Amino acid sequence: MTTGDKIPEILGFDQDGNQLKASDFKGRKLILYTYPKDNTSGCTAEACSLRDHKEELESKGYAILGVSKDSAASHKKFIAAQNLNFPLIADTDTTLLQSLGAWGEKVACGHRTTGTLRTTYLVNEEGVIEHIFLPKQIKTKEHAEQILALIGSKS
Numbered sequence: 001m002t003t004g005d006k007i008p009e010i011l012g013f014d015q016d017g018n019q020l021k022a023s024d025f026k027g028r029k030l031i032l033y034t035y036p037k038d039n040t041s042g043c044t045a046e047a048c049s050l051r052d053h054k055e056e057l058e059s060k061g062y063a064i065l066g067v068s069k070d071s072a073a074s075h076k077k078f079i080a081a082q083n084l085n086f087p088l089i090a091d092t093d094t095t096l097l098q099s100l101g102a103w104g105e106k107v108a109c110g111h112r113t114t115g116t117l118r119t120t121y122l123v124n125e126e127g128v129i130e131h132i133f134l135p136k137q138i139k140t141k142e143h144a145e146q147i148l149a150l151i152g153s154k155s
Contacts (some may be wrong), residue, residue, distance in 0.1 A: 001101050007032065008125045012096050014087040015075035029062045030123040031147060034102040038070045038078035045078040046140040051084050053144035060151055067091050077123040113125055
């Protein structure tokens with residue numbers, strides 16, 4: 001997906017088994033972020049950055065939604081361990097990740113693997129992608145600040 005594309009209507013199921021759809025967020029902006037794995041250092045830093053700035057992001061009209069291929073049970077543990085205050089989609093079959101373009105080849109420690117590409121999509125009130133943070137652009141410990149700087153510069 002690229003800027004200007006609409007996100008898929010069916011997003012998937014969250015950690016509690018609730019189906020989430022793009023239309024659930026109609027009229028609200030959305031930070032839809034994909035990450036490789038629950039309870040790993042970079043993914044925890046990114047989630048905590050968003051958690052710690054949730055009120056400020058909400059004041060700008062944004063909801064937060066995370067996506068990884070981890071199970072709902074894994075997401076529940078991650079949410080509890082990090083006191084996360086937003087839902088996580090358990091995309092175990094990678095349908096959403098693939099449709100977003102956030103599933104592909106990557107290199108870690110010199111090894112080529114296929115997996116989730118850390119990506120963040122800023123989506124407008126109509127479900128259209130307005131900005132994409134690509135994997136190399138994301139600073140996990142400061143990701144919320146990166147988003148706030150971008151949306152602050154647009155207002």
